[in-house]
Amino acid sequence: MKDTADKAMDAIDRAIIVATQQGLPLVARPYHAIAERLNLDAEEVMARLRRMQETGVIRRIGVVPNHYAIGYRANGMTVWDVADEMVDELGERVGRLDFVTHCYRRPRRLPQWPYNLFAMVHGHNREEVEAQIARIKDVLGDHVRAHDVLYSTRILKKTGLRLVG
Numbered sequence: 001m002k003d004t005a006d007k008a009m010d011a012i013d014r015a016i017i018v019a020t021q022q023g024l025p026l027v028a029r030p031y032h033a034i035a036e037r038l039n040l041d042a043e044e045v046m047a048r049l050r051r052m053q054e055t056g057v058i059r060r061i062g063v064v065p066n067h068y069a070i071g072y073r074a075n076g077m078t079v080w081d082v083a084d085e086m087v088d089e090l091g092e093r094v095g096r097l098d099f100v101t102h103c104y105r106r107p108r109r110l111p112q113w114p115y116n117l118f119a120m121v122h123g124h125n126r127e128e129v130e131a132q133i134a135r136i137k138d139v140l141g142d143h144v145r146a147h148d149v150l151y152s153t154r155i156l157k158k159t160g161l162r163l164v165g
Contacts, residue, residue, distance in 0.1 A: 009057055012040070013048055017058070018163050020049075024061075068155060072122040074129045075152040078136060079115035081108075081145040087117050093139050094119050099132050114146055126151070 009017075015038050024030040031049075035042040052058040067075065082090050087105050094117070095103035102120040119136060123129040129149070137144055 067122050071124055074123045074126045076121055076129045076149040078119045078133055078149050080117040080147045081114040082117050082143045086143055091117055094136055
């Protein structure tokens, strides 16, 4: 993957990533503002971002709301023990639920940690989260061998990889 990324990126792509990695400017035309800052054409900035998404250099561009600020105070990472041969199919089903914000497979750490399917849910309170967990359990049906929920107790700053200008 590194060779693909190296070939797909040049100095302008890198400058665009550095200019956008902390977030897009909160203006009516953010790509135009970035283009102006980098002395580029806005169409070129947008085309390069599209190409970087298509080649996998950038996974996605999206909004990341502060769920606490919008009233979601109960946040739980649900963890599930399902058969390894079913985890991808079941994960697809769980990931399609409108209240699941992250869903992914993780390796088990036996014997202490038997869980291989993770799904993050958010609610206004724990009762709402518990209802969501029940819906996930319904989707997984008889495939669930065990599950648990890890509730958030504080906010940690989340960041991805950051390039230095």
